[in-house]
Amino acid sequence: MSKDTKEKSPVDAAAIRELAKLLDETKLSEIEIEQGGLRLRVARGGTAVMAAAPAPVPVAAAPAAPAAPAKPSGPPAGAVSSPMVGTVYVAPEPGKPAFVSVGSTVKEGDTLLIVEAMKTMNPILAPKSGKVSEICIENGQPVEFGQTLLIIS
Amino acid sequence: MFEKVLIANRGEIALRVVRACKEMGISTVAVHSTADANALHVRMADESVCIGPPPAAQSYLNIPALISACEITGAEAIHPGYGFLSENARFAEIVREHGITFIGPTPEHIRLMGDKIAAKQAVKDVGIPTVPGSEGASRSASVAERVAHEIGFPVLVKAAAGGGGRGMKVAQTAADLSVALSTARSEAKAAFGNDAVYLEKYLGRPRHIEVQVLADGYGKVLHLGERDCSLQRRHQKVWEEAGSPALNAQQRDEIGAVVTTALGKLGYLGAGTIEFLFEDGRFYFIEMNTRLQVEHPVTEAITGIDIVREQIRIAAGGALEMDQEDVSFSGHAIECRINAENPFTFVPSPGTITQFHAPGGLGVRFDSAMYDGYRIPPYYDSLAGKLIVHGRNRNECLMRLKRALDELVVGGIETTVPLFQELIKEPDIINGDYNIHWLEKFLARQKRK
Numbered sequence: 001m002s003k004d005t006k007e008k009s010p011v012d013a014a015a016i017r018e019l020a021k022l023l024d025e026t027k028l029s030e031i032e033i034e035q036g037g038l039r040l041r042v043a044r045g046g047t048a049v050m051a052a053a054p055a056p057v058p059v060a061a062a063p064a065a066p067a068a069p070a071k072p073s074g075p076p077a078g079a080v081s082s083p084m085v086g087t088v089y090v091a092p093e094p095g096k097p098a099f100v101s102v103g104s105t106v107k108e109g110d111t112l113l114i115v116e117a118m119k120t121m122n123p124i125l126a127p128k129s130g131k132v133s134e135i136c137i138e139n140g141q142p143v144e145f146g147q148t149l150l151i152i153s
Numbered sequence: 154m155f156e157k158v159l160i161a162n163r164g165e166i167a168l169r170v171v172r173a174c175k176e177m178g179i180s181t182v183a184v185h186s187t188a189d190a191n192a193l194h195v196r197m198a199d200e201s202v203c204i205g206p207p208p209a210a211q212s213y214l215n216i217p218a219l220i221s222a223c224e225i226t227g228a229e230a231i232h233p234g235y236g237f238l239s240e241n242a243r244f245a246e247i248v249r250e251h252g253i254t255f256i257g258p259t260p261e262h263i264r265l266m267g268d269k270i271a272a273k274q275a276v277k278d279v280g281i282p283t284v285p286g287s288e289g290a291s292r293s294a295s296v297a298e299r300v301a302h303e304i305g306f307p308v309l310v311k312a313a314a315g316g317g318g319r320g321m322k323v324a325q326t327a328a329d330l331s332v333a334l335s336t337a338r339s340e341a342k343a344a345f346g347n348d349a350v351y352l353e354k355y356l357g358r359p360r361h362i363e364v365q366v367l368a369d370g371y372g373k374v375l376h377l378g379e380r381d382c383s384l385q386r387r388h389q390k391v392w393e394e395a396g397s398p399a400l401n402a403q404q405r406d407e408i409g410a411v412v413t414t415a416l417g418k419l420g421y422l423g424a425g426t427i428e429f430l431f432e433d434g435r436f437y438f439i440e441m442n443t444r445l446q447v448e449h450p451v452t453e454a455i456t457g458i459d460i461v462r463e464q465i466r467i468a469a470g471g472a473l474e475m476d477q478e479d480v481s482f483s484g485h486a487i488e489c490r491i492n493a494e495n496p497f498t499f500v501p502s503p504g505t506i507t508q509f510h511a512p513g514g515l516g517v518r519f520d521s522a523m524y525d526g527y528r529i530p531p532y533y534d535s536l537a538g539k540l541i542v543h544g545r546n547r548n549e550c551l552m553r554l555k556r557a558l559d560e561l562v563v564g565g566i567e568t569t570v571p572l573f574q575e576l577i578k579e580p581d582i583i584n585g586d587y588n589i590h591w592l593e594k595f596l597a598r599q600k601r602k
Contacts, residue, residue: 145203
């Protein structure tokens, strides 16, 4: 092998590593360069997207509304829903422990949460005895009428 | 300008306000009862809040829920639409007290115009012509009798807390007066919680002509012309036109000037409509509505002015940019209120719309919250949509109206479209020759057939 052939090797490992590093840093999925008659292309593993520009997405035959899918019907069994619009809190005061947590056993009439509306605190009472199986809201979250707050099984 | 507005209403008018807000780049919050979860205004608004169960008292009239909805969404202003709380002075006050802007007039003016006796005196004081009648409430039967003889029979006994055609009894002769008084009082007490009544001369064949105004917070008051809303069934408007077939341009300018001068003296703010009875070339004030009206689109059609946009701009502290000379009237417009009712018996027809096609084309506007598959809930009013046509003149309007009525498709429920298809064939309607009793007489004739 002549020295020349080796120097002119088509496999420029350093350049490929450089490109791979660039790919990672820039989060691109593919880089292609052409230098000195040599074209190098480095692509992330996975499906190689070929050639042609994607077909234009057909516009869905628009019934007036974008956005919201129809609201789901019927709350799950044992759901305790909000009787009003407001902000829900899980504890009697900030810094105090929460009234209940998942797994808590509650008696009918126990305070579960507070919904604040217009500066008044409204306790939400357990409609039946049981165990809290799910808490569907986060402390301080806005809630609407009928929204499921937690589930008692 | 507001960044976020909450619309305290439902149906077609909630959609109307959402549209205006979107065009102004304002975020929208729709509120709804559980029955309206899939309503069009809810789907088109940026955010929605469920505020209660179906009954209006627990949802659309639920003031704490509405204020709460503002608080949790950060809405800076409330547009009350029409009906519901739009003319509730207490609501406007509560909204104001919470640092939220009420898109409408001041609570003081809402309260003033809501008391029909006080309103009449207030507008009289600023030069608006009124119907001859009792000065203030009729407290005793003997005083009422004297007043009635002065103004001449027949007389109308009206509830001070009424309005919108409710709480009125006619006394044709002196013999009918005491019965009319006592019936009106007890009905007023039951319906409005207030049995104060007053007397007015009963006009035999008047037209209902109302003037639309806009007033900003800088003293400018404009009128946008009149609407003729004489075609009514049980005091509910069914068909409205801009301008009135009975007025010429000079009469329009004259009554417009009287109204704008008067409201300027009152310091009114926002959109409003002054309603008159018009007979033998004379105007007689009946009441003022301190809100957006159902039939506002016919005025928009002939002036090109977006009344809801102006309401929002005025409420945000903006000044009216045009002067009265800049307000021009082009062509003619007619609106038909399409109700979800049987067209002959008027029995309400809620239910699922199986097929819906809105008419289109030049000069046709259909304001409605209906869509294919929408279920009209039974808890609220029966207005399904408003068909508004505009033409270069009234004849062109009538032709266009016929075409649009024939094109409108609403399957699955009954609507009053056939009523309008009959009306446009009537010579009196074609000639614009009708008064506020015409439609009832027409319906009575239809019933006999």
